[in-house]
Amino acid sequence: QLHLVESGGDLVQPGGTLRLSCGVSGSTLSNYAIAWFRQAPGKEREWVACNTRSGGGFDHANSVKGRFRISRDNAKNTAYLQMNSLKPDDTAIYYCAARLEPNDACYSVAREYDYWGQGTQVTVSS
Numbered sequence: 648q649l650h651l652v653e654s655g656g657d658l659v660q661p662g663g664t665l666r667l668s669c670g671v672s673g674s675t676l677s678n679y680a681i682a683w684f685r686q687a688p689g690k691e692r693e694w695v696a697c698n699t700r701s702g703g704g705f706d707h708a709n710s711v712k713g714r715f716r717i718s719r720d721n722a723k724n725t726a727y728l729q730m731n732s733l734k735p736d737d738t739a740i741y742y743c744a745a746r747l748e749p750n751d752a753c754y755s756v757a758r759e760y761d762y763w764g765q766g767t768q769v770t771v772s773s
Contacts, residue, residue, distance in 0.1 A: 649673045649762040651743050656767030663733050667767060669726040669743030677701070677721040680746045680753040682760055683728045685739035685769075695741070696728060697753035704751055711737075733771045740766040 655667040669681065682697035696707040696717035705717050714733075719726040726743060744760035746753075754760070 649679070649745055649747075651745060651762055651764035653741060653743050653764040653767040656741060656769045658770045658772065659733055660773050661734060661771055663771070665730045665733065665769060667728040667730065667741055667743075667769070669728075669764060671724045671726070671745065675721075676719065676724045676726065676745075678747055679762075680748040680760075681717070681719060681726040682744045682746075682753060682755070683717060683726075683741060684744060684757060685737075685741045686766075687736075687739040690739075692742075692757055693739075694755040694757070697755060698726065699751045699753045700748055701751050704753065706753065706755065708755070730769070733769075735771045738769060738771050740768050742766045 650672045652670045683695040686692040698705045698717045702719045716729045745762040746760045
C-alpha cells in the first residue's frame, strides 16, 4: 500500500515562494505517476500539475504555468511542487496523488489516481 505525506504548506505573502514535498513510502516512486491537486474553500478540487514516472515528462495547469514547477527525486522517493510568485488565489489545501503507471505518462484527472495524501495548507495573504 502506497502512503503519501505532504509537507511544506505555510502562510506566505503575495509574491512569495514555497516548496511543497510529497514523501512516498510503501513502494518505489519511480513506478508511479504523480500529480498535485488543490482545493480552496467552497471550490471544486483543481488539478495543478503532473509528472511522469521517470520525471522526464510533466504538465502544469494554465493557472500556474510559469510560476509553479513539479519535480521529483526518485532516489529519495519524494516529489516536489515549487511555487513562485504566489497569489491569494493560490490559497488552498494542496494534495499529492499517485498512480501506478507502466507508461511514462501522467494525467490531469483526479479519478486516474489511486493514492492520495492528507493535504497541506497553503495560505497566501498579506
